[in-house]
Amino acid sequence: MSPQRIAASIHFWITAAVSSMLLGAAAPVWSQVSVLTHHNDNLRTGTNSGEKILSTKNVNVNTFGKIFTRSVDGQIYAQPLYVPKVSIPDHGKHNVVYVATMHDSVYAFDADDPAASEPLWHVNLGTPRPSGFDTRYGPLRDIRGEIGILPTPVIDPKTKTIYVAAYTQDGAPGPYHWKLHALDITTGSEKFSGPIEIGATIPGTGDGNVGGVLTFNPTLQNLRPALTLAAGVVYVASASFADTNPYHGWVIGYDASSLAQVSVFNTSPDGDEAGLWMAGEGMTVGSDGNLYCLTGNGASTIRSGGASYGEAFVKLSPKLLPLDYFMPSNADALNAGDTDLGAAGVLAIPGKKLVISGGKEGILYLLNTNKMGKYNAGGDDVVQEWQAINTSQSGSHHVHGTPIYYSGASGAHLYVWGENDYLRAFSFNGDTFNTTASSKSTMLAPQINSGMPGGFLSISANGGAAGTAIVWASTPYEADAQHDTVTGILRAFDANDLSKELWNSSQNAERDAIGNLAKYNPPTVANGKVYAATFSNALVVYGLLPAAAK
């Protein structure tokens, strides 16, 4: 080991030890927040509005930085989840961060103590499927290494259960399985007689039907979206691996207490494709209790009396009955240009009957949930649509990171960071958005090759208190993450003025470097810390440095 690395190592351990004394032993005592699902809540706002420690004043390179890391056994595609004050048998109460890996492991780590590097518990759920298998576009390159727990799990705090969908193989080449596990968050033990095999059949004449029946095929279906828990049902959803046919978008509901299948929806029962990727976002549950999702390229026969919803927002009842949809008037052109609408998930505006999102065209569509707009060749029947990405920059305009939302001292804003563009904030007047960004970052997401995938965002704030709202953004550092594992960077911005970058992980790279970008993964912020997934087989934890935390 070089002297520099030894010094760095000593510095880390001293830092870790001091942090342990200062922080680990003094976990916050106020009412603490939880992060139980992807992007914080079922509206997918991405906002933790109960952050009492981090503010625009103390998040800077002098007082904020990396405080510890946790080693895991694979890439982390799933957003880390967080539950405070979990009673772990024989270990007492801990604030716990839950990490799922592509090696099919789930870890429960103490969320505060830098010295507690060993997990409180760890389970492995099987053998992951190696990536690189043959697809429509040649060997799969979108995901490198192996495919295990790809979708973000979801936690039910009432029953102390974390629901996990794991991809496994019995051997090579298969058979492959998607299995739904219900694990006790205190021990990792299986609950409710789990796991169960994820699968479904429906009547259908679409691609791949056998005798008028369509069957969920785990070899081709990719459970990309996060799991969603709503009204006692756990929903899983799927797309494909690199558009390899025959595939469909599926949404399948399981009773949260018995894991019995209770509902099924197929996006293209009389067609093909229409996958649900949404860059890992879960189904969105509106204030009306209905579910909202966004599909990619595929058959769009719904507009002509059929039942396929390619390139559409889809509204589903809790029992997964289709209730309404919106399909842009240029859906055919989107299909022809491989310009998927469903490249990101759906944001439901809190307190409003509005949902919003967009896809590869970089246009955001604001929809009335009571009248989604359906398909109208004569012009989109929407509340509002506008070019949100890249109006001043060239390159692809894709929105992969679902827009997030925060209402604070300076009003309500939506935040979105598309490919090859600036992080932008759009102000909301209660009905519509100002289509000129109210502020934007000073730096672009890296414009390298395709510029994939833009930024993945979260917000922390102390309610509406001025000076507390921070937008956290994860992007590639200076590369394209489409097919490659690349270095990442985590940035913090003043949510009221995105031109003010407060901190980034490269300002003091020796101390704060994040490692390899966790593609499509927003940071998790809870109780004074930022939990950042990586593709470096590690969870990186940032917070106030020991001196600042005194």
Added chain:
Amino acid sequence: MHISQIYHHRRLLFALATPLLGVTSLLTPTLAAPSYHITDLGRLADVTEGAAIGLSNSGDVALTVMAGSHAHAAYWRQGRLKDLGQVSGYPNSIAFALNEHHVVVGWTSAGDNPVDSMAATRAFVRDARGMRILGTLGGRDSRALGVNNAGRIVGVSNVDAHTRHAFVADGATLKDLGVLPGGRFSAAYAVNAAGDAAGVADTPLHINHPVIWRHGKIQDLGTLPGGGSGSALAINARGDAAGYSEAEDGIHAFLYRQGRMTDLGVLRYDPSMANSLNDRDEVVGSSNVSAHGRHAFLWRNGRMDDLNDLIPQDSGWTLSEGCAINNAGQIVCIASSKGEPNHALLLTPTVNRPLPLGGKIKG
């Protein structure tokens, strides 16, 4: 030896060798393909995917550039780029097409954001008298998408808040081109010297079909076998059209001529789409080459080539979309260079074209 000279040299060798090769020459790839000089026209303002760039037979180009925070139509001619400005009250102007008389058409937006459903969009024409707003068919919005040398303009306009029809305008007044029987929607994307237009119209079941208006009458071109929908985006002086259609195995570019629709295939993967064709039925467009990557293609004589293979391999450019091709074989493309925003490139063949206009084309 410079790469373009290598291409030239290879073509010469091919010409000399062809009589000797006989049937074998039919199997030899790419040797008859042209190579191109590249002219960088500058950085593009990409307002939406598939930004339109117009190209005249004399090599002039209509494109859209950024002017401060707004998008402006611009005109490129012989190395000089001119910002065409805006109309009062419409801060954005988006170019779509031009003719041989330096007339540019497109659309304007009354919003600060060029794509904003809350703001009106209006067709514009820009000629020697300046930039003028055109009317509508009764609704709020209109867009001009094509213009011929006689100054005939085609496009799409709202008839009411929820209905859009194709229009033709020989002056300031728009005339409704109508729809297919039982349909509600149509749009015209291009117009040729005879005044015939190509575009799209829906069927009673809201399925879009490629259409041509000949002498003002709409004709449904149908789709490729196995497909349900499509759209025509271009038309040439012969009345042949190009666009995209669903096919048995995805969405493919097509060429429609003499009453028959030909599947142009794909570079590697679907979808592919044709944006433009010249009077030799040479077609340019784009096709997927990977799960997420698209390349510009040139289709001629029954063969689709990746335009990236026909430019110097050390150019540093990746051509993602072939936007337009003229009768001189010049092509305008959207292209990117590593780490750089998209630019418009003009590709000019390095040698004269062998086929005479109106020559027999293999299918």
